[in-house]
Amino acid sequence: MIRRAQPWLGTLVEITADGDQAGLNAAFAQIAQVHGLMSFHDPASDIARFNRAAAGTRLELHSHTMQVLQLAEQLRLATDGIFNIACAPRLVENGLLPAPAVETVIYQPGQAMMQWDADGSLCKLASGWIDVGGIAKGYAVDLAVAALQQAGAQAGCVNAGGDLRVFGQRDWPVSLRHPQQPQRLLPAVQLRAEAMATSATYFSRRMQHGQQVSALWDGRDGRSIRSTRSISVRAPSCVLADALTKVVMASADPHHPALTQWQATALII
Numbered sequence: 618m619i620r621r622a623q624p625w626l627g628t629l630v631e632i633t634a635d636g637d638q639a640g641l642n643a644a645f646a647q648i649a650q651v652h653g654l655m656s657f658h659d660p661a662s663d664i665a666r667f668n669r670a671a672a673g674t675r676l677e678l679h680s681h682t683m684q685v686l687q688l689a690e691q692l693r694l695a696t697d698g699i700f701n702i703a704c705a706p707r708l709v710e711n712g713l714l715p716a717p718a719v720e721t722v723i724y725q726p727g728q729a730m731m732q733w734d735a736d737g738s739l740c741k742l743a744s745g746w747i748d749v750g751g752i753a754k755g756y757a758v759d760l761a762v763a764a765l766q767q768a769g770a771q772a773g774c775v776n777a778g779g780d781l782r783v784f785g786q787r788d789w790p791v792s793l794r795h796p797q798q799p800q801r802l803l804p805a806v807q808l809r810a811e812a813m814a815t816s817a818t819y820f821s822r823r824m825q826h827g828q829q830v831s832a833l834w835d836g837r838d839g840r841s842i843r844s845t846r847s848i849s850v851r852a853p854s855c856v857l858a859d860a861l862t863k864v865v866m867a868s869a870d871p872h873h874p875a876l877t878q879w880q881a882t883a884l885i886i
Contacts, residue, residue, distance in 0.1 A: 618773075621645070625652045626754050628778030632761065635785075640768030644761035644775065651757035654682050657705065657714055657748045668705070668717050668746040676739050683739065685749055685756050685856070686731060692752075692860050693836065695875050699867045700860055701836025703730045705746035708834070711841065714748060722746055724839045751833075754780045755814055755859025762855075775855075782812035782855040796847035796886055803886070812855035816862035817847040835867040842866055852881035 620633040621641050625648045632641050656662040663682040670676060678686070692700040706724040708714040722745050730747060732740050754777045761775045762782050772785025783789040790805035796817050806813070816833060833842040848866045852858035857879045864875050871883040 623648075625649060626757060626777055627750070628754070630757075630761075630778070631776045632765070632773065634765050634770040634773030636765055636768050636770030636773070640765050640770050643764040643768055647760035647764050648757045648777070651681060651753055651760065654679050655685065655749050655753040657750065660718070664747060664749060665717065667741060669719050670741050672741055672744045674741045675734070676741065678739060681756070681760070683737075685752055686739065686747075687733070688756075688856065688860070689747075689749065689752055690731065692864070692875070695878060696836075696864050696868075696873070698727055698837045699835060699864050700751070701726070701834075702747045702749050702751065703728065703745050704834040704836055704839055705748035707839045707841070708748060709746070717746060720744075726836065726838050751863050752856060752860045754778065755812070755854070755856035758782050758812070758855035758859075777855075780812075780814040780855055780859045781808075782858075783808045784810055786810075793849055793886065794847065796845055806849075808851070811851055811853060812858040813849055813851050814855060814858035814862050815847060815849040816866050833863060833866055837867075844869070847886040849884045849886070850876070850881050851884075852879060857881055 618633055618635050619641060622629050622631045623645055630648055632644050654663045657664055663678045689702045706722050709716050728743050730743055730745050732742055758775045758777050758780055762784055765773050772787050774783045774789050788807040788809050791808055791813060792802040792805045795801040795803055848862045850858045850861045861881050864873055865883045871885050876883055
């Protein structure tokens, strides 16, 4: 097995696989591409272009960005707005994201931000900002796994800060943190040919304007989630596991219908 790590997507991405260095290079290249396309901070990214655009603008975005936005919209509709990438103004307001160099916007729960025309082009429906930090890491992990498999790897693991996917005919032990004692690891969970993502507030909780906030939000009302629980979701793909952790966290429902819809299961600690 070869093991390498690089800093991408605001975290350390670790790749372990039985392939060669070329395969790992291809996998990291996919992650780097997602980082460049979907960064909230980079003014050249697709996300920054969307955020600068006025309502009514039609945008041509990279196919990877379009796939992530389409899935995000499916999740918004399926969860009655719990998962909503348009919560970005709330993250900016609480100092968790830098303010874009455009006129300040206010988060409007329930406001659809985008639609796809018959020709497949994307139209921005309303003034607002989006952030795909709650789904893009999982998508990047899936692309990296596909690159490793295409390069001939038979088994491996891609881990982007706790959002991970394993492949091959072997078990991979994955340790979860105790949410009240993050330095303490719980007994390992065994994964095989599946993905797992974990969301918790233990590293992002902070005081802002006299209130405790975190990087996790309930899209129905823009409320910051203060739960001290940890949510882990197992799913066929990492992009789904990544996004669905936020749904379970906000709903506090380990049996939320979206889990069944996307063949996922949740664990609340």
